[in-house]
Amino acid sequence: MQSVTTKGAPAGLRERKKQATRAALAEAAVRLAAEHGAENVTVETISNAAGVSPRTFFNYFDSHDDAFVMADPDVGERIRCAIRDAPAELPPLEAVREAMAGELADVERQHEVWSLRAKVLQKSPHLLARGLGLHMAEERDLARTIADRLGPRTGTDAAEAGTEADANAGAKPCDDADIELYPRLLAAVAGTAVRVAIEHWYAHSPPMTFPDIFRDVFTHLSAGLPQPPAQTDGRPSDGRSTES
Amino acid sequence: MQSVTTKGAPAGLRERKKQATRAALAEAAVRLAAEHGAENVTVETISNAAGVSPRTFFNYFDSHDDAFVMADPDVGERIRCAIRDAPAELPPLEAVREAMAGELADVERQHEVWSLRAKVLQKSPHLLARGLGLHMAEERDLARTIADRLGPRTGTDAAEAGTEADANAGAKPCDDADIELYPRLLAAVAGTAVRVAIEHWYAHSPPMTFPDIFRDVFTHLSAGLPQPPAQTDGRPSDGRSTES
DNA sequence: AATAATTTTGCAGACCCTGCACATTTGCAT
């Protein structure tokens, strides 16, 4: 019922059914969890609601929890692509901010589903951890993209053959270690900022809009996290503390 | 705060045995995982190595994974306490930085165990997510502490002299929503910065020391994450790399 | 239409995790 987005590629009928099954499982999981609690929704229930076998569930998700935090697996790739396409003069933090803003616009569009998802995650920090974990997997690639953007690294850069997407533990896990501190920090902090913005948005959804919060968060970052200007009050209180 | 014998409380013999069992389980889990991989170490194996029953394992850890990421449950409380005790004139970011630095000093002391733990987590991102999740539970309390420090919250200010370590889910989850954006962001970003610093430390352990990396990370933050000054050498000039 | 490739499914099995009852240990008062 919900055509997420019109994928330009027609793709075989088979591919479309796979995506449909995946979406059905994910949506069933979120809706059931929003009502009965994530811990009380078994794989069998989700699969039944989605009209597939319980065994099929594990063909799409590696674990029970992944069904609730699943996000578009291509979102990370799109963000990295946007960062690469950004004009080279743009400061790193702004480039990352704009790239993420482009994706978050889609979140506003699917407001209802994400609202349910947020409610589920708030009630189960356990799942939130899972989501963070998936997010962190992207963080490395994002850091590498930022590093490449800042300047070609000396020596070890095997980013010629782009078809290499295997994340297995090979003989040398050292390439990731070569990423410098700043790209890593920028990627991690930007991701964290987005998370905080989303959480704050759902906490103050009626009065505030997401773009405003998103802008505030990155304003704080680029300002170096100084004392806040007291957004509601007009004056910048310098710390009038009544704390005993 | 560097006295290892901070546990002045004699505590009953019973309490000590509990801590011993907990430590034995955690250490056995880490050492076994470092050798055979975390996924191939069953609860039975861990319990057997620790000399207790498999059933007892779940009296100490809520899940199989928790045994690998277990941290001192009081570390968060100590950090918050340090933030409260910090001089009121100190900028928020510096107060948080100093509070965390005090705890991280202990990590350096238990270098060997943490090294094993880091190795295990690197090979199993699945577990890293778990650790992040536990960290995030603390993030909320940290945000509240920062908010209280910045200015007295209107009305609901509970747990001021809370020496009781209650980390249970209370009846009302609405208070957390009242925390303003800046404290949340500061808590989240600071935690992320520490994580990045630790990861970077283990990636470049021989040439760089943790205090240096720790300082670099927070220098980046307080500078607003500008373009890095190309610090290829070990020493980052100083904190005055901000653009004039 | 026949064949090949892919997906779905059922089944067996190991493991995770929990509630319950009982044995053991610890702390304390008598």
Next chain:
DNA sequence: ATGCAAATGTGCAGGGTCTGCAAAATTATT
């Protein structure tokens, strides 16, 4: 020192998660 109350350790039963394996069903190709 002895007995009692509280806390902890242990075994068992049972449901839930997750993984191979092989057969059935569906889709794509010849």
